[in-house]
Amino acid sequence: MNRENAVEVKDLTRTFGSFVAVDRLTLEVGRGTVFGFLGPNGAGKSTTIRMLCGLLLPTSGEGRVAGLDVMTESEAIKRSIGYMSQKFSLYDDLTVEENIDFYAGLYSVPKDRRQERKAWVLEMAGLADKRRTLTRTLAGGWKQRLALGCAVQHEPPILFLDEPTSGVDPLSRRRFWDLIAQMARRGTTVFVTTHYMEEAEYCDELALIYRGKMIARGTPHEVKVLLPDDILEIRVERPFEALERLEASGLVREVALFGGALHAVVGEAGTGAPALARFLEEQGFVVEAIQPVPPSLEDVFVSLIELEDRRNPAGAEE
Amino acid sequence: MWERIYRMLVKEFIQVLRDSRMKALIFVMPVIQLIMFGYAVTTDVDHIRTALCDLDKSPQSMALIERFTGSGYFSLVESTDRPGRLGELLDRSQATLAIQINPGFADDLRAGRQAVIQTIVDGTDSNTGTVAMDYSLRITQAFSREVGAPVALAGLAQPGLAPIDLRTRAWFNPDLKSRYFNVPGVIAVILLLTSLLLTSMAVVREREIGTMEQLMVTPILPLELILGKTLPFALICLADVLAVTAVGVLWFHIPIYGSLWLLLAGAILYLMSTIGVGLFISTISHTQQQALMSSFFFYLPAVLLSGFMFPISNMPRAAQWLTYLNPLRYFLVIIRGIFLKGSGLEALWPQFAALAILGIALLSISSTRFQKRMA
Known part of the structure; x- marks a missing residue:
């Protein structure tokens, strides 16, 4: 085992009956990395995290978290990790302070550190003047930061976040990612799942998981160049009608509305752009502009997932 | 820990x-x-609603009725001269117990013959019914001992003239x-x-x-x-x-x-x-x-x-x-x-x-x- 890796997983598999939730997953996460684990709902993200946290026993394969075996040392793993899920698992009927004290006790935060850690959580979550407020009455962003604070009171070297930003407004999401970045700078490894593709940009490294299998891996930049196709941005009048015609034309692999423009996936921009322009003009559309654009992560993931579906059509019907 | x-x-x-x-x-x-x-x-039974048809109207029959009403367990809801009325009252659940004393009750007592009174109990609520029956029997027995003549409740097997003096004592909860x-x-x-x-x-x-x-x-x-x-x-x-x-x-x-x-x-x-x-x-x-x-x-x-x-x-x-x-x-x-x-x-x-x-x-x-x- 490489001592630099916080998480190391080899052929990790989990089945529920005949359903394979996670299929022979292999990956490593280096210390101090923000590792983004992406994929659509039901892809196996949460199942993977739950196996790594010792909540779920793998069916087969190996896994090490902080150098400890997920099969046999899950109790020891629990002392070295923090975990927060999309449910922000706080007690609604306890006050902010009572929640902090409760988790401090469960995590056995040393008594002489408690005041300091509590002050840090309150500060970080922006709840210093709300310590006696019932958690129920807090807005989503505050709850989310409080849940994070509670989960890291014991200063774990590894932090698992399962869709930590779902249901939170964009500003709070930005603030949350700033906190994650701060923790990573201090050496915490952060393993985070999300289905917000724009959030993938905050990660040092990404893995895309789909139907239990990892289908892409790398830094955000590396992942973007994985896309074999080019993307054309087309500005045209009556974009809805143009979209329908293009879909029916067979000239594009994929076309979608992006703001007021269309994004079309073509094999190659050099030949694709003139062909599309000619087709649209023949159909009576006025094409204002047509030009290649760099793919967003979302484009890449959508294309990769479709590629996977074409390769393995049986699974797509599920 | x-x-x-x-x-x-x-x-x-x-x-x-x-x-x-x-x-x-x-x-x-x-x-x-x-x-x-x-x-x-409460499963205590008292104030049993009682309908009465006294066709004898003798001092003896009055005395027996007095025993019933004075016991505290029975409350008289209606007194009638028409025996058929008793059935009506039972049917409508207006009475739980009906007592009928036929003419000749006092004559029988005086002659030392066995005097019979008819009691009918609504057995729908079996607990109350049993208790009502039991109380009636005890009252009649006490009465018959006092007047020195046998009084029988029609349709019930019971001890004869010299009834066994059964004294029950409940332990732990004397008033039951x-x-x-x-x-x-x-x-x-x-x-x-x-x-x-x-x-x-x-x-x-x-x-x-x-x-x-x-x-x-x-x-x-x-x-x-x-x-x-x-x-x-x-x-x-x-x-x-x-x-x-x-x-x-x-x-x-x-x-x-x-x-x-x-x-x-x-x-x-x-x-x-x-x-x-x-x-x-x-x-x-x-x-x-x-x-x-x-x-x-x-x-x-x-x-x-x-x-x-x-x-x-x-x-x-x-x-x-x-x-x-x-x-x-x-x-x-x-x-x-x-x-x-x-x-x-x-x-x-x-x-x-x-x-x-x-x-x-x-x-x-x-x-x-x-x-x-x-x-």
């Missing part, structure tokens, strides 16, 4: 005391149940007050419901809101988690025992002849079983509604097959066997014994032993299932 259990305890107490529904479940419901059983649900019997029983039933609901709901609620998952990624050990989710409710239920006992003794003047400490010890053993069942229900329920339904699914048969209202000896054999698995059955014997008979451990040890075995078994089964659900 103790720190984590202590934190769980504090948390549960804060949650229970902050939740008005929970507070009602713990403090108001027991009192309401106790008052209900103490006052309303059903309240004395019911109130200790109610305490046992209240404990059952409270502990079942508190335990099963509290665990399932944590699962519903996701905090159970959060707890399980902390270094808390399964044993600590189980203790943290059961001890607080055991303590709350023991407080309930004291509160309800106090109301029973101070308000209803139920005597408590035995040791309060022994009662508490019995309650602890009993709670091990009921909390074990509550924990088990929490492992098979996904939502609080399911937990509620499952709790009642256990609660109702447990109450019916316990001897709380219906004597176990009257049940079919199969049901009698089932009662041996019912913790309430044993605790009822313990609590009634301690309250009414002043029984000690030397009399109650079989019940204590049964509860201990049942409690340990139920708690271990549930804890094992609980841990499996965690893994």
Whole structure:
């Protein structure tokens, strides 16, 4: 085992009956990395995290978290990790302070550190003047930061976040990612799942998981160049009608509305752009502009997932 | 370890005391149940509604009627001269007992022949019916002894002129007050419901809101988690025992002849079983509604097959066997014994032993299932 890796997983598999939730997953996460684990709902993200946290026993394969075996040392793993899920698992009927004290006790935060850690959580979550407020009455962003604070009171070297930003407004999401970045700078490894593709940009490294299998891996930049196709941005009048015609034309692999423009996936921009322009003009559309654009992560993931579906059509019907 | 259990305890107490529904479940419901059983649900039979048709109208028949109305057990609802009217009153449930005295009653008595009066009882409520019949028989017997002539209730087998002087003495509850019997029983039933609901709901609620998952990624050990989710409710239920006992003794003047400490010890053993069942229900329920339904699914048969209202000896054999698995059955014997008979451990040890075995078994089964659900 490489001592630099916080998480190391080899052929990790989990089945529920005949359903394979996670299929022979292999990956490593280096210390101090923000590792983004992406994929659509039901892809196996949460199942993977739950196996790594010792909540779920793998069916087969190996896994090490902080150098400890997920099969046999899950109790020891629990002392070295923090975990927060999309449910922000706080007690609604306890006050902010009572929640902090409760988790401090469960995590056995040393008594002489408690005041300091509590002050840090309150500060970080922006709840210093709300310590006696019932958690129920807090807005989503505050709850989310409080849940994070509670989960890291014991200063774990590894932090698992399962869709930590779902249901939170964009500003709070930005603030949350700033906190994650701060923790990573201090050496915490952060393993985070999300289905917000724009959030993938905050990660040092990404893995895309789909139907239990990892289908892409790398830094955000590396992942973007994985896309074999080019993307054309087309500005045209009556974009809805143009979209329908293009879909029916067979000239594009994929076309979608992006703001007021269309994004079309073509094999190659050099030949694709003139062909599309000619087709649209023949159909009576006025094409204002047509030009290649760099793919967003979302484009890449959508294309990769479709590629996977074409390769393995049986699974797509599920 | 103790720190984590202590934190769980504090948390549960804060949650229970902050939740008005929970507070009602713990403090108001027991009192309401106790008052209900103490006052309303009484199986004592008095003021039996009686219809009368005296066709003899002699001083002797009047004297007999006087016996009935003066006893306090019967209240006259109607006096009629038309025998058919008695049937009407019974049919409409306006009377439970009908008495008909035929002409010639006084003549028979004077001649030393057996005088017969006709009584008809509405047997729909068999308990009241039996008691009414029994009272009538006793009154007639007393009357016949006094006048020195045999008086018979038509249709009833009974002793003749020289009736056996049967004197029954009820021990432990000399007035045979059903309240004395019911109130200790109610305490046992209240404990059952409270502990079942508190335990099963509290665990399932944590699962519903996701905090159970959060707890399980902390270094808390399964044993600590189980203790943290059961001890607080055991303590709350023991407080309930004291509160309800106090109301029973101070308000209803139920005597408590035995040791309060022994009662508490019995309650602890009993709670091990009921909390074990509550924990088990929490492992098979996904939502609080399911937990509620499952709790009642256990609660109702447990109450019916316990001897709380219906004597176990009257049940079919199969049901009698089932009662041996019912913790309430044993605790009822313990609590009634301690309250009414002043029984000690030397009399109650079989019940204590049964509860201990049942409690340990139920708690271990549930804890094992609980841990499996965690893994």
